[in-house]
Amino acid sequence: MVSDAALPFYEMVQNRDHELAALASAGKKLIGYFCTYAPVELIHASGFVPVRIMGDAGTIDKAYALTPDFICPYLRGAVEKALNGGYKHLRGVVQGYTCDAACGVANIWNENIGGDVFHILPLPYVDQPASRSFLRAELTGVAEKLGLAGGVYTHERLAASLDLYDKIRALMAEFYALRYERKLPLSAADFLCVVQAGFFTLPERYYTMLTDLKKALPQTFNAPKGIPVLISGSLIEDPRVLRIVEESGGMVVADDLCTGLRNFIPTRGRGAEPMDRLIDRTMNRFPCPSRTSAEERLPRLLELMECSKARGVIFILQKFCTPHLGDHPFLNAALQERRIPSLMIEIEESGAQDGPMRTRLESFFEMLEA
Amino acid sequence: MEKSAKSKKRLQTAKELPLIIADYYRECHEAKMENRPVGWMPPMNGGIELFYAMSLQPVFPENWSPVCAAFGLTHKNFAVCENMGYSRDLCGYLRNIIGYVNGMMDGPEIPLGGLPEPDIILTPQGGCSPVMKIFQALERRFPRAKVFRGDSPQVAIENITRHHIDYAVGEMKRLVEFLAEATGHKLDMDRLKEVVRLSDRACELWDEIMSFRRFIPTPISASEIGIMFVMVTRQGTQKAVDYLVRVRDELKERSEQGIGILADEKIRLFWDNIPLWYNMGLFNYFEKMGGVVVAETYSAAWSLRLDADNPMESLAMKTLTSYPLVSCVSIKKRKEMVLKACREYSIDGAILHRNRSCVPITLGQMDIRRELEQEGIPSLIIDADHMDDRNFSTAQFQTRADAFMEMLLSKKKGSL
Numbered sequence: 001m002v003s004d005a006a007l008p009f010y011e012m013v014q015n016r017d018h019e020l021a022a023l024a025s026a027g028k029k030l031i032g033y034f035c036t037y038a039p040v041e042l043i044h045a046s047g048f049v050p051v052r053i054m055g056d057a058g059t060i061d062k063a064y065a066l067t068p069d070f071i072c073p074y075l076r077g078a079v080e081k082a083l084n085g086g087y088k089h090l091r092g093v094v095q096g097y098t099c100d101a102a103c104g105v106a107n108i109w110n111e112n113i114g115g116d117v118f119h120i121l122p123l124p125y126v127d128q129p130a131s132r133s134f135l136r137a138e139l140t141g142v143a144e145k146l147g148l149a150g151g152v153y154t155h156e157r158l159a160a161s162l163d164l165y166d167k168i169r170a171l172m173a174e175f176y177a178l179r180y181e182r183k184l185p186l187s188a189a190d191f192l193c194v195v196q197a198g199f200f201t202l203p204e205r206y207y208t209m210l211t212d213l214k215k216a217l218p219q220t221f222n223a224p225k226g227i228p229v230l231i232s233g234s235l236i237e238d239p240r241v242l243r244i245v246e247e248s249g250g251m252v253v254a255d256d257l258c259t260g261l262r263n264f265i266p267t268r269g270r271g272a273e274p275m276d277r278l279i280d281r282t283m284n285r286f287p288c289p290s291r292t293s294a295e296e297r298l299p300r301l302l303e304l305m306e307c308s309k310a311r312g313v314i315f316i317l318q319k320f321c322t323p324h325l326g327d328h329p330f331l332n333a334a335l336q337e338r339r340i341p342s343l344m345i346e347i348e349e350s351g352a353q354d355g356p357m358r359t360r361l362e363s364f365f366e367m368l369e370a
Numbered sequence: 371m372e373k374s375a376k377s378k379k380r381l382q383t384a385k386e387l388p389l390i391i392a393d394y395y396r397e398c399h400e401a402k403m404e405n406r407p408v409g410w411m412p413p414m415n416g417g418i419e420l421f422y423a424m425s426l427q428p429v430f431p432e433n434w435s436p437v438c439a440a441f442g443l444t445h446k447n448f449a450v451c452e453n454m455g456y457s458r459d460l461c462g463y464l465r466n467i468i469g470y471v472n473g474m475m476d477g478p479e480i481p482l483g484g485l486p487e488p489d490i491i492l493t494p495q496g497g498c499s500p501v502m503k504i505f506q507a508l509e510r511r512f513p514r515a516k517v518f519r520g521d522s523p524q525v526a527i528e529n530i531t532r533h534h535i536d537y538a539v540g541e542m543k544r545l546v547e548f549l550a551e552a553t554g555h556k557l558d559m560d561r562l563k564e565v566v567r568l569s570d571r572a573c574e575l576w577d578e579i580m581s582f583r584r585f586i587p588t589p590i591s592a593s594e595i596g597i598m599f600v601m602v603t604r605q606g607t608q609k610a611v612d613y614l615v616r617v618r619d620e621l622k623e624r625s626e627q628g629i630g631i632l633a634d635e636k637i638r639l640f641w642d643n644i645p646l647w648y649n650m651g652l653f654n655y656f657e658k659m660g661g662v663v664v665a666e667t668y669s670a671a672w673s674l675r676l677d678a679d680n681p682m683e684s685l686a687m688k689t690l691t692s693y694p695l696v697s698c699v700s701i702k703k704r705k706e707m708v709l710k711a712c713r714e715y716s717i718d719g720a721i722l723h724r725n726r727s728c729v730p731i732t733l734g735q736m737d738i739r740r741e742l743e744q745e746g747i748p749s750l751i752i753d754a755d756h757m758d759d760r761n762f763s764t765a766q767f768q769t770r771a772d773a774f775m776e777m778l779l780s781k782k783k784g785s786l
């Protein structure tokens with residue numbers, strides 16, 4: 001059951017293809033991206049609507065003609081959807097280099113789907129003055145590339161976009177704070193819909209929707225039940241996955257997902273000029289395993305555990321996701337040392353795989369209850 | 371057909387490889403005994419020349435994996451790694467080296483004495499995702515090693531501009547400062563220029579060696595590609611140059627005498643992606659039907675030139691270009707390279723190794739395949755893994771390879 005408050009977001013996500021078509025019909029120019037390290041504020045400031053590319057649930061067919069079966073189901077699903085015409089409204093792709101598979105699929109997109117804009121943005125890993133200058137040159141290059149496709153960039157426009165996205169992220173941070181205190185009357189699946197709607201909605205409209213959501217949240221509600229857990233992973237497309245977690249006895253109180261907290265923290269970057277703010281935020285992003293080590297992620301996970309009072313961690317990983325799979329053994333061992341129970345579930349092409357997933361989750365929660 | 375087999379080499383210089391390899395690893399151990407700092411690093415970057423110029427010893431964990439495959443050690447290493455919780459879906463290089471350093475490391479059964487422990491680790495911030503995760507795991511395993519994390523922007527070669535080069539030069543300078551601080555060894559610019567000159571000479575010889583592949587019959591095949599060991603481990607040294615001169619001279623002699631890998635060469639093949647290190651004999655498989663694997667993707671990684679008068683920038687460029695040359699950072703560039711090789715070497719058919727252990731090279735192969743078809747070059751997809759023989763079926767390979775060769779032979783005879 002979708003809660004009333006989340007219903008507008010749920011409906012938008014359900015009607016995503018129509019929403020994109022409507023935006024295109026209204027003369028909006030859409031630019032796709034796979035990873036949240038794409039500079040959405042810059043894309044928006046240049047007069048485009050940033051759209052996070054997602055796949056559809058279902059089996060992969062056409063994508064196998066272009067991709068091997070050992071990249072993550074998310075990217076295969078995205079290519080499948082594109083080959084079925086699901087992204088005909090996109091004017092191109094701007095992608096920050098995070099993982100190899102996303103970079104390769106962006107290239108494949110350019111070769112086979114096409115568009116006016118194709119840009120892969122190398123991102124520095126080490127934060128130092130030279131890296132920030134480097135990133136400034138890269139972002140300027142993106143603005144120039146978008147300019148060739150009819151984009152208009154000015155510092156003032158970037159400042160306005162940053163202000164808007166900062167407000168969106170600040171609101172999301174408020175929702176997260178409520179969630180940590182069990183004061184957010186939204187299921188994890190509903191909350192994922194709230195996040196996902198932001199991946200393709202005009203930010204001006206999305207901000208209004210979030211403001212309305214904040215007002216619509218009931219002040220009194222039955223306290224949620226379930227064992228509090230943190231979900232860590234790359235991205236979750238299907239809200240059903242989180243519904244199964246909560247139906248099996250869990251209550252998601254925190255996350256470390258790029259369809260979640262990693263997308264919003266920090267809420268803003270600091271700097272005198274708009275570009276400085278964008279650079280500062282990019283360099284200080286909540287750590288993604290494609291860009292950092294498990295050692296640097298662990299303290300952040302423990303902080304989340306502490307502030308949310310989660311009792312366990314469920315790693316929900318895309319199958320074949322090297323950055324996450326590469327970190328998992330260390331994180332798992334580190335949690336074990338601290339007597340924090342954890343479970344790992346891989347998402348395969350067929351999605352949630354309800355039966356086996358439920359069984360494992362139920363056992364996990366029974367163990368936590370014991 | 372065996373699941374694991376060594377390649378049959380025709381070049382005398384290629385047959386010397388076991389000695390060349392042993393000599394390099396002996397040097398690595400000597401460095402440790404002589405207290406000359408040992409640094410572990412990824413291959414194909416400008417740090418190698420810096421190390422040789424500063425009298426430090428570079429060691430390449432990635433290169434150790436093919437050695438493990440050749441000696442049949444991978445299953446033990448995989449078992450250790452997978453028991454630590456690493457997924458079988460991860461790259462075989464990653465699983466092998468993490469298994470090795472957390473398992474047998476320098477046990478009595480290890481050939482060549484294994485790898486000497488690192489005093490320094492150069493963790494790449496760039497390159498492919500598995501290599502970053504490998505070095506993070508190595509930092510964990512060797513906590514006393516001094517660590518340098520250097521940025522190497524993942525940018526397509528055709529998009530490299532001044533600011534990429536300047537940034538990469540800055541990172542090289544930062545590395546020099548780190549090495550001086552960590553080891554007490556100072557960099558002498560004249561010495562560096564000499565090392566870069568030798569490195570450039572090696573690249574020049576490499577290109578010359580590759581050019582012999584134009585001859586029909588070819589005097590060199592992918593079975594001899596082990597000669598690249600000196601490009602991986604000894605670039606910037608006189609030893610590499612001396613060896614490559616001898617390889618070049620042998621090829622010159624053979625080509626002048628018209629001696630090919632096969633006396634009756636019928637089909638010329640191209641191999642895309644990393645070889646199956648545990649079964650280099652696969653390259654010889656096609657010979658029974660007159661097929662020779664004339665060229666492969668990997669060799670392009672050293673087809674570059676360095677300017678000894680501008681050593682830091684040359685090394686920065688080497689670092690910037692090495693990963694994009696053999697990955698999916700630019701499929702456009704990869705297509706160009708494969709097509710160029712196929713044209714230059716008169717290739718009849720291409721074998722595309724869909725490599726479960728290497729996503730960056732595998733992605734884009736279908737686009738390369740389409741381009742080859744437009745050029746009239748048929749291709750064959752082989753599903754395998756460059757490190758893990760559990761992901762390779764000999765029977766499936768044989769069936770596909772035989773049918774492909776028959777088709778190519780018929781096509782050549784004009785019956786298709």
